[in-house]
Amino acid sequence: MQAEAPEDQAALWNGTAGHAWVDGQDLLDRLFAPFERLLVEGATAQAAREVLDIGCGTGSTTVAIARSLGPASRCTGVDISAPMIEAARARAGWEGATADFLLADAETHRFEQDRFDRIVSRFGVMFFGGPIAAFANLRRSARRGAALDLIAWRSAEDNPFMTAAERAAAPLLPCLPTRKPDAPGQFGFADPERVRLILEQGGWSGIALRPLDIPCAMPEAELERYFTRLGPLGRVIGQVEPPVRDRLIEAVRAAFDRYLHQKEVRFTAACWRIAGFAG
């Protein structure tokens, strides 16, 4: 069984992960709505005029900010994933929102210089292969004084829910993709000192990381869809033969028992809210 190279982020997000996020858009939007609200509140309090949403995915946050700011402001979502950008454009269409969506690598794309007065992200900045150069690139696109408002995961240890599926599956699937500390990926921004250094060396000022512990919930009926499509297990389970697959699902399902409360799956998302500005 072959897993996609975890370091090839473009392949991953244009392949299994990107399609899983598109298919799970409704579930993920509801699950991560509390984070979106924080980013919308921040942009609205600033009355931002030009917002960039990094790794915007299927565009929920970009569209929510665009709706809140109204027509005097321009919101742009950038993402490396073609299926996710296509879904984001469709969302803007059906929600009647004016937001632009750009299919590009935020790490290297030549954005218009001095354009944005707010750069936001919900879980979209931990995947850069060269994070310092990426944040220097984003700094060039920002006006002097522009605000940075990013949400990223703290460590895997702080987020046991997020690794419950792969830990339960590992004995049955020895070739499951593993996570490497500080490597591009979900927990790539777990270390606060590393994040501070990346942003400072990328030319940003006033860096502050604040822990965010947000209760999240999904209906129990969504749990299997969640763990069979997303994360490292979701990337490989499609290649597993039915008898092993059934045992796998049973084992993983049991690992989530501790998160079940009256037909709901509940967990706390341990994240950073990362602030900075273009000095």
Ligand SMILES: C[S@@+](CC[C@H](N)C(=O)[O-])C[C@H]1O[C@@H](n2cnc3c(N)ncnc32)[C@H](O)[C@@H]1O
């Ligand atoms: C965990 S998803 C989050 C999506 C969205 N922000 C949300 O909260 O629904 C991470 C997103 O980052 C995007 N991404 C990863 N590397 C990127 C890069 N170098 N440039 C732009 N987007 C990138 C992925 O394609 C994916 O859509």
